[in-house]
Amino acid sequence: MPDQSVPQARTSAEAAEAPDSTGGHGVSRRELLGTAGATGLVLGAAGGAVGYAAAPAPATPATPLTSVGSGRAMFHGKHQPGITEGLQARGHLVAFDLAAGAGRKEAAALLRRWSTTAERLMAGEAAPHDDTDVARDAGPSSLTITFGFGHGFFDRTGLEKQRPSALDPLPDFSSDHLDKARSDGDLWVQIGANDALVAFHALRAIQKDAGGAARLRWQMNGFNRTPGATAHPMTARNLMGQLDGTRNPKPTDSDFDRRIFVPASGEPAWMANGSYAVVRRIRMLLDDWEKLSVATQEQVIGRRKANGAPLSGGDETTPMDLEKSDSKGNYVVPLNAHARITRPDTNGGAALLRRPFSYHDGFEADGTPDAGLLFVCWQADPLRGFVPVQRKLDRGDALSQFIRHEASALFAVPGGAAKGEYVGQRLLEG
Amino acid sequence: MPDQSVPQARTSAEAAEAPDSTGGHGVSRRELLGTAGATGLVLGAAGGAVGYAAAPAPATPATPLTSVGSGRAMFHGKHQPGITEGLQARGHLVAFDLAAGAGRKEAAALLRRWSTTAERLMAGEAAPHDDTDVARDAGPSSLTITFGFGHGFFDRTGLEKQRPSALDPLPDFSSDHLDKARSDGDLWVQIGANDALVAFHALRAIQKDAGGAARLRWQMNGFNRTPGATAHPMTARNLMGQLDGTRNPKPTDSDFDRRIFVPASGEPAWMANGSYAVVRRIRMLLDDWEKLSVATQEQVIGRRKANGAPLSGGDETTPMDLEKSDSKGNYVVPLNAHARITRPDTNGGAALLRRPFSYHDGFEADGTPDAGLLFVCWQADPLRGFVPVQRKLDRGDALSQFIRHEASALFAVPGGAAKGEYVGQRLLEG
Numbered sequence: 078m079p080d081q082s083v084p085q086a087r088t089s090a091e092a093a094e095a096p097d098s099t100g101g102h103g104v105s106r107r108e109l110l111g112t113a114g115a116t117g118l119v120l121g122a123a124g125g126a127v128g129y130a131a132a133p134a135p136a137t138p139a140t141p142l143t144s145v146g147s148g149r150a151m152f153h154g155k156h157q158p159g160i161t162e163g164l165q166a167r168g169h170l171v172a173f174d175l176a177a178g179a180g181r182k183e184a185a186a187l188l189r190r191w192s193t194t195a196e197r198l199m200a201g202e203a204a205p206h207d208d209t210d211v212a213r214d215a216g217p218s219s220l221t222i223t224f225g226f227g228h229g230f231f232d233r234t235g236l237e238k239q240r241p242s243a244l245d246p247l248p249d250f251s252s253d254h255l256d257k258a259r260s261d262g263d264l265w266v267q268i269g270a271n272d273a274l275v276a277f278h279a280l281r282a283i284q285k286d287a288g289g290a291a292r293l294r295w296q297m298n299g300f301n302r303t304p305g306a307t308a309h310p311m312t313a314r315n316l317m318g319q320l321d322g323t324r325n326p327k328p329t330d331s332d333f334d335r336r337i338f339v340p341a342s343g344e345p346a347w348m349a350n351g352s353y354a355v356v357r358r359i360r361m362l363l364d365d366w367e368k369l370s371v372a373t374q375e376q377v378i379g380r381r382k383a384n385g386a387p388l389s390g391g392d393e394t395t396p397m398d399l400e401k402s403d404s405k406g407n408y409v410v411p412l413n414a415h416a417r418i419t420r421p422d423t424n425g426g427a428a429l430l431r432r433p434f435s436y437h438d439g440f441e442a443d444g445t446p447d448a449g450l451l452f453v454c455w456q457a458d459p460l461r462g463f464v465p466v467q468r469k470l471d472r473g474d475a476l477s478q479f480i481r482h483e484a485s486a487l488f489a490v491p492g493g494a495a496k497g498e499y500v501g502q503r504l505l506e507g
Numbered sequence: 508m509p510d511q512s513v514p515q516a517r518t519s520a521e522a523a524e525a526p527d528s529t530g531g532h533g534v535s536r537r538e539l540l541g542t543a544g545a546t547g548l549v550l551g552a553a554g555g556a557v558g559y560a561a562a563p564a565p566a567t568p569a570t571p572l573t574s575v576g577s578g579r580a581m582f583h584g585k586h587q588p589g590i591t592e593g594l595q596a597r598g599h600l601v602a603f604d605l606a607a608g609a610g611r612k613e614a615a616a617l618l619r620r621w622s623t624t625a626e627r628l629m630a631g632e633a634a635p636h637d638d639t640d641v642a643r644d645a646g647p648s649s650l651t652i653t654f655g656f657g658h659g660f661f662d663r664t665g666l667e668k669q670r671p672s673a674l675d676p677l678p679d680f681s682s683d684h685l686d687k688a689r690s691d692g693d694l695w696v697q698i699g700a701n702d703a704l705v706a707f708h709a710l711r712a713i714q715k716d717a718g719g720a721a722r723l724r725w726q727m728n729g730f731n732r733t734p735g736a737t738a739h740p741m742t743a744r745n746l747m748g749q750l751d752g753t754r755n756p757k758p759t760d761s762d763f764d765r766r767i768f769v770p771a772s773g774e775p776a777w778m779a780n781g782s783y784a785v786v787r788r789i790r791m792l793l794d795d796w797e798k799l800s801v802a803t804q805e806q807v808i809g810r811r812k813a814n815g816a817p818l819s820g821g822d823e824t825t826p827m828d829l830e831k832s833d834s835k836g837n838y839v840v841p842l843n844a845h846a847r848i849t850r851p852d853t854n855g856g857a858a859l860l861r862r863p864f865s866y867h868d869g870f871e872a873d874g875t876p877d878a879g880l881l882f883v884c885w886q887a888d889p890l891r892g893f894v895p896v897q898r899k900l901d902r903g904d905a906l907s908q909f910i911r912h913e914a915s916a917l918f919a920v921p922g923g924a925a926k927g928e929y930v931g932q933r934l935l936e937g
Binding site: 144167209210214215216271274277281284292297298300301303304305306307308309315316317319363435437438444448 | 749867
């Protein structure tokens with residue numbers, strides 16, 4: 078029996094399937110966002126609320142409320158996205174090596190493809206071709222896609238002279254237990270989003286864009302809190318239960334840009350407004366850690382576990398009193414406490430922006446969790462950021478016996494692409 | 508220099524650390540919820556909104572808005588939680604085997620510990636002892652913890668006579684490629700939450716409760732959309748980009764309870780109001796699947812990819828017209844289309860409630876994703892639910908060449924615990 082509603086419905090469905098400027102989505106996911114998407118706010122980064130994070134009240138009842146899906150970060154800009162945005166609920170880190178025979182020309186074409194894809198996906202649109210539909214219906218969900226170059230990239234593309242000295246291999250640390258197969262890489266892509274399917278969709282699109290030009294070297298999955306799950310959106314907890322990132326520099330700090338980004342006039346020129354990412358897979362030895370009392374854990378860290386306050390008193394934002402001692406004359410914040418060692422003002426002003434994901438890849442045969450931190454930190458110069466801090470930690474951090482660095486990489490992350498430009502163009506066509 | 512604010516702040520911090528009835532949290536996470544937690548709503552299950560999911564408007568400006576964190580499922584009830592609740596953003600499936608020497612007594616003590624932990628964590632409170640603080644600050648985030656018994660449990664506890672025939676091993680299917688190490692198990696725990704740290708926190712607490720009584724057999728991590736990321740909260744997409752669960756029975760269906768739950772008067776008596784969970788790790792061969800055109804994918808599934816409408820027309824909710832043919836006399840919905848084969852009314856009324864998680868555990872060395880579906884389905888009787896449907900799929904499902912069943916398990920999930928009771932008590936003390 079003919080159903081008169083069918084032709085109409087099919088027409089509508091066919092329209093949604095037809096190849097068009099929205100990459101086959103018909104109605105772009107971006108259009109669906111309406112005004113909520115125009116705020117550009119990444120949910121979860123607002124912070125400051127006491128008690129449970131409340132959604133912002135609508136200006137008028139007709140204004141759509143923001144939601145996880147409508148959070149949107151911008152692809153174009155002075156800096157690449159994925160550096161200063163709030164932590165995202167899901168992350169993928171992936172490294173590629175250029176394929177045999179692929180050189181500068183293929184790398185340039187790849188970065189162009191990747192940039193096109195990143196721009197579209199971050200706007201909530203479909204991939205430029207062969208979209209998998211995994212993100213269909215969803216908003217951009219604060220998706221960010223960030224690209225970096227590793228040490229080996231420059232040899233393979235004949236661009237050795239453009240390689241920054243800041244990309245020289247990190248020094249060995251005595252506590253390293255590095256798996257080379259999961260370290261380094263010619264190219265690096267960091268994907269973050271507040272929805273796991275949006276993130277996976279982006280990962281597959283990036284992988285397919287690689288085509289014959291680059292082969293996957295390693296890939297890791299991570300996570301953070303879901304926006305709205307906690308009253309402390311600015312300081313996340315890690316899998317040790319610690320507030321993690323209390324002392325992170327803030328974009329409002331007067332010296333933030335100088336510490337985190339290469340200056341516009343910096344060297345090499347193609348790294349203007351770029352940053353260096355140190356990536357470490359840090360296994361947490363949770364079975365050992367969790368055997369400690371909370372009081373002992375606090376001695377290891379130097380901060381109270383409940384609220385992140387320094388052991389010298391106050392709340393999370395109170396400066397640590399390094400000189401304070403107890404009635405027996407012992408420092409209240411032990412000399413080997415993690416938070417004492419990592420304080421910027423004991424490290425010659427070194428500052429790095431931590432922007433990690435937690436990871437959990439199941440359990441070893443003996444029940445030990447394969448879990449910890451995908452530590453990603455950002456700095457204008459690793460020799461003034463990660464390296465001096467890690468050197469100090471390597472010598473005397475009380476936390477070191479509860480963690481194990483299992484993989485390591487360092488990438489040069491160029492500045493953001495201008496409209497019509499692709500990421501790395503100033504290097505590859507410079 | 509003394510800081511007058513310090514003593515006060517420390518007192519407050521110490522109070523929050525002191526062991527007390529809230530398990531060391533001082534202020535329980537439940538208290539923090541305020542009125543928002545009292546709704547009992549699991550966010551993401553509301554559905555029906557057009558465009559982006561909007562948070563409900565507050566009744567008065569003083570009423571806290573609901574948020575991801577405040578979603579709360581109930582531990583006590585007729586049925587266990589984690590069966591009819593909306594899909595959660597993060598899931599852990601974990602199976603244990605009873606340890607050598609552990610019998611009925613140890614199993615009873617373990618289920619008592621697990622039930623206490625589940626009740627507390629689902630209320631947003633700390634674990635009964637040695638809480639890791641990983642979920643501190645967060646709300647319950649719609650956490651559910653669900654317990655089941657596998658075939659082997661009954662031999663090891665001398666309860667063979669109580670083993671339901673419904674737990675007889677599933678038949679072999681020709682398309683099975685099962686890894687025994689990741690199949691079966693004496694005990695099963697399903698954990699789901701809308702926050703990944705809340706879920707991990709629960710997983711660790713459950714693992715620790717196992718103590719010497721049970722050892723971990725296998726564990727898998729999964730995910731679904733984050734609440735608010737999509738306009739289609741009722742029907743999720745899977746990693747093939749398909750709407751997944753369109754034909755799921757709904758709790759409002761008149762025969763829902765009969766199909767999904769063992770009746771209160773059912774056999775064995777300890778399974779009253781329980782259900783059977785079939786768990787399959789289904790690898791999706793995404794590299795092959797994504798090579799197909801959308802039109803071909805739709806022939807495989809029998810539904811339109813964009814909106815889930817049957818190929819016979821209409822929208823997602825329109826009944827499929829199995830007889831409809833095109834101008835050449837071919838069925839519009841192919842005979843081997845997945846959605847045709849799995850339709851309940853072609854399976855003698857078999858019905859199962861799909862409640863899956865997607866999974867992605869990285870890539871094989873050749874770049875193939877280790878990704879797919881942690882398929883979990885619920886039914887009053889597997890021989891009238893999963894088994895007949897899978898038999899039909901095994902014979903002629905067009906989808907079968909794009910998936911691979913890599914692990915399988917079947918568990919008897921008893922009814923919910925009454926207040927003061929633990930899950931499985933009617934079996935273990937019956």
